[in-house]
Amino acid sequence: MSSGPAAYLTRRETFSACHRLHSKHLSSEQNKEIYGKCNNFHGHGHNYTVEVTLKGPIHPETGMVMNINDLKVYMDNAIMKPMDHKNLDKDVPYFSDVVSTTENVAVFVWKNLVKELPNPDILFEVKIYETEKNIIAYRGE
Numbered sequence: 001m002s003s004g005p006a007a008y009l010t011r012r013e014t015f016s017a018c019h020r021l022h023s024k025h026l027s028s029e030q031n032k033e034i035y036g037k038c039n040n041f042h043g044h045g046h047n048y049t050v051e052v053t054l055k056g057p058i059h060p061e062t063g064m065v066m067n068i069n070d071l072k073v074y075m076d077n078a079i080m081k082p083m084d085h086k087n088l089d090k091d092v093p094y095f096s097d098v099v100s101t102t103e104n105v106a107v108f109v110w111k112n113l114v115k116e117l118p119n120p121d122i123l124f125e126v127k128i129y130e131t132e133k134n135i136i137a138y139r140g141e
């Protein structure tokens, strides 16, 4: 049976987390210079919005790219459980040696989703709004 037309399915979730921009590979002066107020020892918080987009064929029998009820579970495991109400730098082992910029948070979400999705080939984009003004998109490249 040939596959149906392709569609883009996006689901949005929000989570809250705190972090500090600090690189172990830079001196204290370099950290202050590069990250400025975001290097403050006490850290700061964000209400992040994450949009996950799948691109895949619409299944001819179900009419779906993926059942959104299933996608909810995958996003819960990949995003909410590891990061919601967490200190990214202290509570998420991935960020013990990776700076918790939004770029790296997007890569972290992508890697987690690849492990969750039954067919990771349909993962098209992870887009993260760190603030209303600061937005990062990652497509696995």
Ligand SMILES: Nc1nc2c(c(=O)[nH]1)N=C([C@H](O)[C@H](O)COP(=O)(O)OP(=O)(O)OP(=O)(O)O)CN2
Binding pocket: 021, 038, 100, 101, 102, 103, 130, 131, 132, 133, 134
């Ligand atoms: N390339 C990146 N640059 C910066 C990141 C990042 O993740 N990637 N992150 C930060 C800070 O963590 C923080 O997000 C900055 O927040 P803030 O300046 O408060 O946010 P806004 O730009 O929305 O607010 P303004 O009022 O316009 O300052 C910094 N850089």
Ligand SMILES: [Zn+2]
Binding pocket: 019, 038, 044, 045, 046
């Ligand atoms: Zn920040």
